[in-house]
Amino acid sequence: MMKMVSIILHRFIVLCLLILCSVLLPSSASAVALQWDFSRGAKDWEGTNGMWQVKNGVYQVLKGGVDHSVVGEEGWENYTIEAKVRIDKGNWAGIVFRAIDENHYYTYLLNTQLGIMQLHRYKPLPPNTVDLGWGAKERLEDRIRPVGNIEIANGKWFDMKVEVEGDIFKLYLNNMLQKEHSNHRYKTGKVGVWAVQTAASFDDFTVSGKNIALAVDPNRKLTTTWGRIKNHR
Numbered sequence: 001m002m003k004m005v006s007i008i009l010h011r012f013i014v015l016c017l018l019i020l021c022s023v024l025l026p027s028s029a030s031a032v033a034l035q036w037d038f039s040r041g042a043k044d045w046e047g048t049n050g051m052w053q054v055k056n057g058v059y060q061v062l063k064g065g066v067d068h069s070v071v072g073e074e075g076w077e078n079y080t081i082e083a084k085v086r087i088d089k090g091n092w093a094g095i096v097f098r099a100i101d102e103n104h105y106y107t108y109l110l111n112t113q114l115g116i117m118q119l120h121r122y123k124p125l126p127p128n129t130v131d132l133g134w135g136a137k138e139r140l141e142d143r144i145r146p147v148g149n150i151e152i153a154n155g156k157w158f159d160m161k162v163e164v165e166g167d168i169f170k171l172y173l174n175n176m177l178q179k180e181h182s183n184h185r186y187k188t189g190k191v192g193v194w195a196v197q198t199a200a201s202f203d204d205f206t207v208s209g210k211n212i213a214l215a216v217d218p219n220r221k222l223t224t225t226w227g228r229i230k231n232h233r
Helices: 002-024
Strands: 031-036 052-055 058-061 066-071 079-089 092-101 104-111 116-123 136-144 157-165 168-173 176-182 190-196 199-210
Touching (some): 058 066, 079 190, 104 157, 104 168, 104 190, 116 168, 116 176, 136 176, 190 199
Antiparallel strands (some): 079 199, 092 190, 104 116, 157 168
16 A cells, blocks of 8 residues: 555655646747847848948947848747837838748838827839839838827937737837737748838847747857847937
């Protein structure tokens, strides 16, 4: 009888340990966050258009045409992007998501000219069309008015957040939900920052979600940094 009780107790302890390990140990599919504070440059980033630079730990684009810089993998599907965005000169800058290549991507942007936000889907120009520097885009929503006491203006840092889950996108500004949208065109893609005919600054860029990881080239070190969050005023 005592032997049977001992066996049952042993099995119970083993089961409890297995349950505890499954709770405490991270799963390979659990959410992962990658963050860049740009204090060590932006070597993982690919500026597909425009003149990009890191100055005083801030990622910047000089005024040009339709400029964007991306990071990540084309297979990334669902994620949350957070970044600080400041429009220094000009009127339009924001966050890129689901970027398949330089012609296929979405962007949520700030428009300081009108004090609003916008959602655009970029796509290739039609055949035999002259590119005037703006590219081709579908205006999914052109007048997202700020929720809360937020003034979208030049020279101010804004905390932008974009949640991407399936065909649903959510835009936050300064931790306040601004708008939710749905679009099914692009299912996966890289993330990044964007500006058009605008000088803009970006900092403390974070992307988090399941299976978020960068492919590492064995010939170089991964330059992603888990840096400090700067205090922008």
